[in-house]
Amino acid sequence: MKTRIPTVLSAVVTAAALLAACSGGTKAGDSGGGGGSKTLTLASVDQGSVEDVVKAFEKANPGVKVRYTTSGADQYQQQIRTQLSSGTAPDVMSVWPGNGNPGATYVLAKPGYLRDLSDQPWAAELPDAIKSVAQYEGKTYNAIFGQNGIGAVYNQQALEKAGLTPPDTWKDLLAFCRAAADKGTPAFALGNQDNWVTQLVQYALVATTVYGDDRDFDKKMQTGQATFAQSQWTTALDKYLTMEKTGCFQKNPLGTNYEASQGLAATGRTLGIIQGNWVIALLKQKNPQGTFTFKALPATDDPSATIVPAAAGAGYGVNAKAKNEDLALKFVNFVMSPEGMNLFVKKQGGLPSLPDTGYAVDPSLAELSTFIRAGRTVPFMDQLWPNAKVQQTMLSGLQEIFSDQSTPEELLKEMDADYKAGS
Amino acid sequence: MTLAPNEQLPDHDHFPHAAPAAHARRPRTAPPWWFVLPALLLFVFVVLVPSARGVYYAFTDWDGLDPNFSFVGLGNFADMFSDADAMQAIWHTLLIAVSITVLQNGLGLLLALGVNTAIKSRNVLRVFLFAPAVITPIVTAYLWRNLLGPDGGANSLLGVVGLDGSRQDWLGDPQLALWAVVGVIVWQYAGYSMVIFLAGLQSVPKEIHEAAEIDGAGPVRRFWSVTRPLLAPAFTINLMLSIIGGIKLFDQVYALTGGGPGHATDTISTLIYKDAFTLGEFGYSIALAVVLTIIVAVASTGQYLVLSRNERAAS
Numbered sequence: 001m002k003t004r005i006p007t008v009l010s011a012v013v014t015a016a017a018l019l020a021a022c023s024g025g026t027k028a029g030d031s032g033g034g035g036g037s038k039t040l041t042l043a044s045v046d047q048g049s050v051e052d053v054v055k056a057f058e059k060a061n062p063g064v065k066v067r068y069t070t071s072g073a074d075q076y077q078q079q080i081r082t083q084l085s086s087g088t089a090p091d092v093m094s095v096w097p098g099n100g101n102p103g104a105t106y107v108l109a110k111p112g113y114l115r116d117l118s119d120q121p122w123a124a125e126l127p128d129a130i131k132s133v134a135q136y137e138g139k140t141y142n143a144i145f146g147q148n149g150i151g152a153v154y155n156q157q158a159l160e161k162a163g164l165t166p167p168d169t170w171k172d173l174l175a176f177c178r179a180a181a182d183k184g185t186p187a188f189a190l191g192n193q194d195n196w197v198t199q200l201v202q203y204a205l206v207a208t209t210v211y212g213d214d215r216d217f218d219k220k221m222q223t224g225q226a227t228f229a230q231s232q233w234t235t236a237l238d239k240y241l242t243m244e245k246t247g248c249f250q251k252n253p254l255g256t257n258y259e260a261s262q263g264l265a266a267t268g269r270t271l272g273i274i275q276g277n278w279v280i281a282l283l284k285q286k287n288p289q290g291t292f293t294f295k296a297l298p299a300t301d302d303p304s305a306t307i308v309p310a311a312a313g314a315g316y317g318v319n320a321k322a323k324n325e326d327l328a329l330k331f332v333n334f335v336m337s338p339e340g341m342n343l344f345v346k347k348q349g350g351l352p353s354l355p356d357t358g359y360a361v362d363p364s365l366a367e368l369s370t371f372i373r374a375g376r377t378v379p380f381m382d383q384l385w386p387n388a389k390v391q392q393t394m395l396s397g398l399q400e401i402f403s404d405q406s407t408p409e410e411l412l413k414e415m416d417a418d419y420k421a422g423s
Numbered sequence: 424m425t426l427a428p429n430e431q432l433p434d435h436d437h438f439p440h441a442a443p444a445a446h447a448r449r450p451r452t453a454p455p456w457w458f459v460l461p462a463l464l465l466f467v468f469v470v471l472v473p474s475a476r477g478v479y480y481a482f483t484d485w486d487g488l489d490p491n492f493s494f495v496g497l498g499n500f501a502d503m504f505s506d507a508d509a510m511q512a513i514w515h516t517l518l519i520a521v522s523i524t525v526l527q528n529g530l531g532l533l534l535a536l537g538v539n540t541a542i543k544s545r546n547v548l549r550v551f552l553f554a555p556a557v558i559t560p561i562v563t564a565y566l567w568r569n570l571l572g573p574d575g576g577a578n579s580l581l582g583v584v585g586l587d588g589s590r591q592d593w594l595g596d597p598q599l600a601l602w603a604v605v606g607v608i609v610w611q612y613a614g615y616s617m618v619i620f621l622a623g624l625q626s627v628p629k630e631i632h633e634a635a636e637i638d639g640a641g642p643v644r645r646f647w648s649v650t651r652p653l654l655a656p657a658f659t660i661n662l663m664l665s666i667i668g669g670i671k672l673f674d675q676v677y678a679l680t681g682g683g684p685g686h687a688t689d690t691i692s693t694l695i696y697k698d699a700f701t702l703g704e705f706g707y708s709i710a711l712a713v714v715l716t717i718i719v720a721v722a723s724t725g726q727y728l729v730l731s732r733n734e735r736a737a738s
Contacts, residue, residue: 078700081488102487102703111489193595195683252573254684255595260572388702400685403597 040327041090042068043083045076045314049347056343057334064327077103084113087321091328095142095317097133098383100391108317109136115318117141120329122336122354130312130353133383143332144315145341146350148276149294149308149368149377150204153283156291158185158268166295168303170239174246180271181247189270190253191261198398199391201243201274201297203381205236207307208299211378218384221419228419229412237401237408239299244402254402262286280364281349293364296371308368310377313350389418480709487705499710509711512689513718519605519690520669520722526609527665528658531616536646538617539624549621556615564678567607568594571679597687600680604688608675612668616661623657624650655734662730663723670719691715 044050047070054066069090071079076094080103083089095114099106108114116139117123123140134142154166162183167173180187191197210217210232220226243249250256250270265273266286273279280292296306316335322328334340338357345352345359351369352359361369371377382391393414400406481499485492503509534552538545555563570576571593578590593603627650635645673692676682682689682697689697691711699708 074700081703085488085490102700107488107703111491113488193680193683195681250573252592252595255571255573255592257568257572260569260574392697392701396683396685399683400597403595403684403687405597405685405687 038064038327040064040066040092040324040331042066042092042331043076043080043090043094044068044070044316045073045094046070046344046348047072049344052347053335053340053343056339057331060334060339061330066331073103077101080108084108084319089113089319089321091319091322091324092316092331093319094314096314097130097142097144097312098379100382100385100388102388103314104383105134105142105317106136109139109141113320114141115320115322115325115328117143117318117329117332120333120336122333125354127353127355129310129377129379133312133379134315142312142315142317143336144312144353145335146313146345146348147310147353147372148278148313148350149310149371150200150207150274150276150297150380151308151368152188152204152272152274152295152297153265153277153279154272154293154295155265155268155270155283156293157289158271161185161268162271164271166293167298168296168306169298169301171301173248173298174242177243177246177248185268186250186270187248187272188250189256189261189264189273190249191256191258192253192399192402193255193257193260195395195399197258197261197275198395198402199382200276201240202236202394202398203309204274204297205239205299206233206381207309207378208305209233209236209239211307212300212305215378222384222386224420227412227416229409229416233412234408236299237412241401241408254399265292266290277365277368278349291364294368296367306376308371308377309380310368310372311379311383312353313348315353386419386422389421390415393418477709478713480706481713482710483706485705486703487699488703492706495706499707500714502707503710503714508686508689509691509694511686512691512694513714515601515688516670516672516690516692516715516718519601519608519672520666522602522605523608523612523669523672524662524665526605527612528616528661530609530613531661532620534613534617535620535624539621549618553614553618555611556618558611560611560674561678563611564607564675567603567610568679571603571607594680595684597684600684600688604676604679607679608669608672611675612665616665619661620654620657623654627653655730659727659730659734662726666726667719667723670715670722691718 042050042054046053050068050070054068058064058066080089080093094103095108096104098104101107105114118140120140120143122143126134126140126144130144130147131140134140134144152166159165162180162185164176164179167176177187190201213232214220217226217231244253250264256264261273262279262282263286264270265279266283268290273283274297277294280294283290283292296308298306300306316332318325318328318332335344336354338354338359341352341354341357342359344350349362349365351361351365351372382394385391394411397406397411397414401408401411482494482496483492484495484498538548538552542548572578573590573592573595575593577593581587581589591599594600631649631653632645635649640648671692672690673696676688676690676693677696680688682693692715695708695711695715698704698711
């Protein structure tokens with residue numbers, strides 16, 4: 001799962017220049033670096049939250065200086081690959097969980113670019129769902145500090161104005177959509193012009209329809225016992241299109257971008273938006289008076305069967321050739337301490353990955369927290385796919401289905417072909 | 424103003440070596456060939472060698488990261504020709520390049536003819552029409568992305584003038600999106616073409632026009648028989664710039680549509696970017712880049728040969 005934050009190109013350029021300046025590529029685990037032992041280099045995609053964590057880390061470790069850069073996901077993935085292959089990567093860097101994108105744990109751990117973090121105190125405490133995407137071949141490489149869910153985020157004021165309540169069954173959902181459309185305020189904003197947005201509704205529906213009956217679906221896919229085309233993925237896709245036909249979304253979702261969709265939901269021109277919980281912070285920026293609540297998106301008529309896609313967000317990995325390994329480990333352990341973790345998730349509007357950090361969950365996320373504690377979640381589907389192509393095929397394929405250039409059958413067949421191509 | 428004879432004297436005193444004989448000989452003395460060496464070395468090691476080394480990767484399955492990769496021969500090129508997305512992207516690229524070349528230069532020429540007349544506001548108009556060309560492409564693309572949204576300025580304008588029925592999902596409709604992209608680029612660069620045509624127009628001597636007019640040629644005839652041939656150099660440069668720009672097009676497409684919906688506006692350049700940086704298929708992506716280079720080289724050389732022949736014929 002990639003959340004694309006508006007990019008700061010200059011940050012990338014600065015990063016390239018800055019990090020090239022402190023290249024060397026030699027391992028300096030022993031403190032032979034002289035003055036360098038007090039400087040840590042860091043590249044992060046956590047714009048807007050890593051700044052606070054760095055400040056707290058520097059305060060807790062007097063004399064230590066963190067030189068860090070932040071950038072959007074696209075630019076970051078491009079930058080980090082170049083730096084890793086040329087030996088100019090920073091000591092600590094953002095790493096995505098699992099597989100399926102160019103900056104993911106499997107992709108970076110396989111050629112040996114990441115240091116094994118299994119010996120760190122928090123590694124054994126990670127919940128299983130998170131462990132599965134923080135590890136590669138049984139070793140932990142990714143310090144994952146937070147998790148996010150996908151579901152319906154409602155604008156409470158708009159709901160009250162429309163006199164409607166969030167549905168918890170599929171039947172009610174369609175009735176809710178019809179009632180909302182009749183009142184002239186569509187139920188959900190959908191920003192499918194940005195192709196990564198297209199997958200969110202699909203994931204929210206797949207979680208219940210596919211994994212509700214079959215928690216081992218991923219294992220079956222891996223061993224070739226299951227395919228997308230012959231599974232409940234067809235049902236989920238069908239429901240997605242039923243929602244579109246029922247008028248659950250505003251007009252022209254393909255011409256509406258992520259930014260515009262936030263505007264619709266924040267100002268009550270739709271009753272909500274189907275997104276990751278991270279959107280709540282962005283909605284609040286657009287409408288500080290608004291109250292926004294996360295709810296699971298139902299896909300069947302049995303509310304107790306609903307499952308939420310909830311998964312680890314991007315974490316931090318340590319460069320296998322870190323110039324300052326001690327400080328790098330210290331930073332990663334700070335991120336995984338209750339203090340660092342809470343700082344991060346509070347700012348990002350997510351939930352901490354470790355239990356018992358004493359984190360007070362925001363009321364808007366109460367439902368997500370309940371689902372996580374009850375184990376009624378599955379990782380984002382792409383995190384366990386063998387390559388990045390499956391997801392990209394799905395993203396452009398969903399846009400094609402919405403613009404009548406393709407059909408669900410064609411899309412699932414293509415995804416199966418890409419899945420079988422392996423890593 | 425003419426100079427008095429005594430005013431020329433100091434010049435002669437100042438350059439005692441500049442004898443008339445030396446003046447006459449100078450153009451025939453070629454500079455030593457090794458003068459070109461520093462520039463040539465720089466070009467070879469900064470441009471040619473890295474490019475050639477890059478081309479090598481087009482024949483491998485390198486993922487941009489793993490130091491272990493294997494040689495796959497022409498495999499990437501073979502894949503390309505069976506890849507519907509790539510073929511579609513090549514088609515879009517050619518379609519965009521040709522439409523931009525025709526529309527941008529057609530409009531640019533009309534604008535140049537317009538602002539080359541004696542109308543009062545011509546200087547202000549020139550500035551206005553050229554202004555979009557100085558804005559960064561990515562900025563104009565983001566502006567237009569909002570203007571062309573379902574509730575954006577373009578549709579609001581149609582609503583205001585009572586054409587509600589003509590409202591479109593400009594960037595979300597696969598039939599329209601490509602033309603919306605072309606429209607944005609023509610909007611941005613027509614003024615650029617205009618300036619080059621304008622420079623050409625202003626170099627057309629008035630006397631020839633007057634002579635033609637006395638001979639009874641009307642405005643259309645004068646444009647066709649006098650202005651057009653004398654504008655040949657401006658045509659050459661404008662067509663070259665727009666065809667190369669059109670084939671290489673990336674920023675505006677990526678910012679406006681990201682190649683979507685689906686692959687409806689993918690060009691070779693956006694596909695190169697996605698294959699390399701999203702999918703990590705560097706080998707394949709470089710193979711695409713090699714094809715792009717060949718297309719640009721063939722199109723621009725061919726066009727140059729044809730246009731420069733016309734230019735010679737016209738002069």
